[in-house]
Amino acid sequence: MQIGIFSRGPSLYSTRRLVEAGEALGHEVEVIDHALCSPSLQGQRSTILHNGNPLELPQVAIPRIGANVTARGVSIIRQLDALGVPHILSAEALLLARDKMSCLQRLAAAEIDVPNTVLCFSTYEAKRAARRMGPFPIVVKLLESTHGVGVALAHNLFQLERLAEGFLQLQDRILLQEYIRESNGADIRALVVGDRIVAAMERRAAPGEFRANMHRGATATAVELSPEDEELVMRTARTIGVEVAGVDLIPSRRGALVMEVNASPGLEGIEGATKVDIAGAIVRYAISKL
Incomplete structure (x- = not known):
């Protein structure tokens, strides 16, 4: 099986793990820099140009779209749709997740609690x-x-x-x-792959910091979600339309609130904290799209 990972670089942890997982499962994996990709429409010869040359299309794609190239990534995903290449991220879900307000508006309309x-x-x-x-x-x-x-x-x-x-x-x-003062600088990231939650971790902000981001020095530990939180996470993913996503919850006096939905979640922190082979789960899910 030929798997194409649309990513800015093979050295990124998440990309590297997806390559390792794909190869461990016996597949051919190619990393394609989507910043060098251009959708090309030429009638029956429509394709994707990579660095100006026609790209040999993979049998299935795993888009890992960088935050600074969202518009380009959306156009590439739509081109994959037009070319009939299965993948695991819809253009509409990516756009919705990247716009924090639009995402929260959609969740609130679905009666999912979000912060004021x-x-x-x-x-x-x-x-x-x-x-x-x-x-x-x-x-x-x-x-x-x-x-x-x-x-x-x-x-x-x-x-x-x-x-x-x-x-x-x-x-x-x-x-x-x-x-949310009562959260004490902690939140929960749940990783959804398809129709299930494959891992969850609690992130706790570093001393003097309120952002519970791993890039900001936060620490992480594996957690088991309550049935209520599991249902909330899956409702959130379905509402936004993401197939692979990080759903962030923050505890509050009025219950768990959905803070954010990440349509291209990093794997390093959560794989390290939970020891779950999330990359393997993503590759297997992508293959199931065929």
């Missing part, structure tokens, strides 16, 4: 919204961010104004979100 959130288009709006959200601190976020970059904590109105001004120079919209 306000979308703001100006510093003036952000200041007015902050006054209605309750006591500080308040979380300020870019709509598209990863590894905790573009997420900050405002402890007063002056800090919020400065953060809003800075973030609005990078994107035209920002999010204000309630700070």
